[in-house]
Amino acid sequence: MSDTESRYRAPALDKGLDILELLAGVESGLTQAEIGKRLGRSPNEFYRMLDRLVRREYVTRIDGDRFALTLKLFGLAQLHAPPRRLASYATPLMRELANDTCQANQLVVFDRGRAVVIAQQEAPGYWGISVRIGSHLSLLETGSGHVLLAFNSTEQRQMMLAESSADDGPEMITPEFERRLERIKDQGFESMPSAQTAGVFNLSAPILGSDGLAIAALTIPYIALVNHSDAPDMSKCIDLLTHTAQKLSDMAGDPAQRSEKD
Known part of the structure; x- marks a missing residue:
């Protein structure tokens, strides 16, 4: 020394x-x-x-x-550069996804007990569901929250819920909900009716770090566009969503691609 x-x-x-x-x-x-x-x-x-x-x-x-x-240290880190870098990596791909699906999409991370929107892309047409950047979302009642929980370890899941609000505490995790999270993990995405808006389906896929755990969720609040004959159906939107999330996961887990982006 x-x-x-x-x-x-x-x-x-x-x-x-x-x-x-x-x-x-x-x-x-x-x-x-x-x-x-x-x-x-x-x-x-x-x-x-x-x-x-x-x-x-x-x-x-x-x-x-x-x-x-x-997860307090993780939460402190989220206040600094990582979310901004993640959003900057994601923005061009989110814009491409919006154009290809004719739907809005948003990027969500876990931050101190909340699922928080850090980036969003408007739909290219007149109609679409957008969520304001900075919005706090429920872990248990949204596709983004389900994905963030499903693609984390049991220990991290428990800590995430312990840091969450009273309504999203660990006691709310039933055996049925645990099975749902396992199904989400097996199929690689979540698809569920919105608990907040009628006629909207939350389509959500994970962005994974090099350790295979979710660092973010990419979500489409899907609405059927009856006057848009060229708009992809829900199944095609899921394919486009998971493909985009995989691209972002590859970037997040590959230091060479990150340095090129920087």
């Missing part, structure tokens, strides 16, 4: 960051004793630090005595 590094050490901060970095690589959480063992220190050294991390909601207790990361 250099003289400068030694002079400006912050042991308490280092200890907290050590805990966060350790828990980031463990899905099932660790006990206080296991944390101490892995970091080569006495477990008692971490009691106060773990208490503060839990109170500040960076860490949560699971199964009584185990500690695991919440």
Whole structure:
């Protein structure tokens, strides 16, 4: 360690960051004793630090005595550049999707207990359903929310719901809803009537990161265009939607393609 590094050490901060970095690589959480063992220190050294991390909601207790990361760090990251970069990658493809489907579409991410619209593309014609950027959507009552839940691990799903509103809490996940999420994951998209607007179907597909988990959902609020004979039907729109979502997933998981875009 250099003289400068030694002079400006912050042991308490280092200890907290050590805990966060350790828990980031463990899905099932660790006990206080296991944390101490892995970091080569006495477990008692971490009691106060773990208490503060839990109170500040960076860490949560699971199964009584185990500690695991919440999604708070992920939520903080979402406030910075990643959503803007994702939206910039997606905008040309979203515009192409709108033209090909004759439907509006929107890009949605999870942010601190909410499904949040970070980009939207209007339909090219006179008619279409658009959702304002910044709108907060239910995780349980929208296609976007279903996709964000379905394409995440069980542990992350539980944390997402724990951070959500009372109406979307973990107790709302029934065995039937769990089976629905598995079906969505198997078929690769969600298709459901809108819970908010009659005559609208939410068609939603995941944008996956390199770890195979959803970083966003791409959604078409589909409406039948009776006076537009050339408009694709719902089945064709699903094909176009999943194809576009796959392109964005490839970009999200391929550093070379991201650097080219930058």
